[in-house]
Amino acid sequence: MARIDDISDYLIAPDPQSARLTRAVTGTDQNGQPMDLRVVEERPLTIYLNAQEIVTAMTIGDYPEYLALGFLRNQGMLRKGEVIKGVDYDEELEVVVVRTDGQTTYEDKLKKKTRTSGCAVGTVFGDMMEGLENVTLPATQVRTSDLYTLAAKINRTPSLYLEAGAIHGTILCQGNRPLVYMEDVGRHNAVDKIAGWMLSENVHPHDKILYTTGRLTSEMVIKTALMGIPVLASRSGFTAWGVEIAGQIGLTLIGRMKGQRFVCLAGETRLIRDADPTQVADEPRKMGRKGSST
Template identity: 85%
Template structure:
């Protein structure tokens, strides 16, 4: 499947050639031949809310302000009524400080950390589920023709995933158009960057779809619901708890989306099947990434 060179329709698109996101390393292949590869960087980023240290996340290092804002929003530490007075990033210290008009204290909340199944060890705080109690997702219709179009475009978009692997992508979409494509070593970080961008730009979630390359876990479903996004789709599969939460909050959950195939395990009533799967080109089997001989 040919790649798409024109990413002008994206508001934010991946930049596989961006400095600091990958590093060239050398090694040998299965035959003992020298090989050179670009591998994804990992950097710590410590997030502060006012004077309080909240978490240190491992990230590729792009869009640190969006990551910090989105993480705090998805953890229920930033609310709609909060007035953000500043977001300060210090590249040398690898820290982001988010400042609000009202001082915040989350000592008790920080005691209830739960490790998740997310790559790069995502962190969910123990009372995140409580934040879903009042969540009502918009009642929208989802055309399967739009889902097929999104998958075809996103999977051909130049990205760090296609260039170096070892990374996840998440894309905010509207109808059949992908808007913002974020990548990171953990799918939760990519989602948080999108949440931070939406918060910064005051973007409504009502008519949006979130597409991810990663598994549809409980954390992914919770974050999508917390953002108010009614549809979550993925190339990958599901976890049972992720499906259960999606069913409880009324989120449409679509996985194993490859070529003409997909599976919907929650929110089927939103789907408008306006595309004949038999008319959709199936995905060819992908060959492995090639390194360049040193």
């Protein structure tokens, strides 16, 4: 699929040519011939909330302020109505300090960690389901024509994934327009950057779609719901718990979006099927086990 040159729809687009995000390395191919390529960088980022150290995350190093804000928000450590007095990033120390008008008392929460299935070993502090009981998602309708348009635009956008691989993308969308495209070694980091940008810009979530290149796991469903976004879509597959939670909380969940095909796992009644799939450019099916197509 050809890449697109016009990324003017995006408020934030990937920057695959940034020298800071990749490093040149030399290897040998299957024939023993030398080859040069670029690989994604990983950097530690330590996040503080006021005077308390919260976590050190491995990240590609872009948008550290958004990552810190989004991580703290999605962990329930930034309460609704809490005043953020400042976000300070020290590039040399690789530290972000988020300062609020309240005191930080999360010692008990930090003792309970859940390692998630996210790449780069995502970590959730406290109860993974904490806060979902208070979530009410709007019954936002989704046009299948918008889904097809978004998938085509996103899959053709120049990105670190296309440049170097080994990375996940998450895109905040509205209607058929992709707004903010974040990438990172872990899809949880990419989602947190989106959450941090939305918090910083005071963006309303109820008419948005979150598109991810990664799997639709319980972690992804929970984070999307806690952000107030009613629709989550992906090229990839899904887990049973992710599907179950989506159905319980009223999240529209759409997976395996490739060419003409997709599977709606939850929220079928909120889909407006206004596009003829046969008029959409398809992608070749891959052969799975025992010769079955996937």
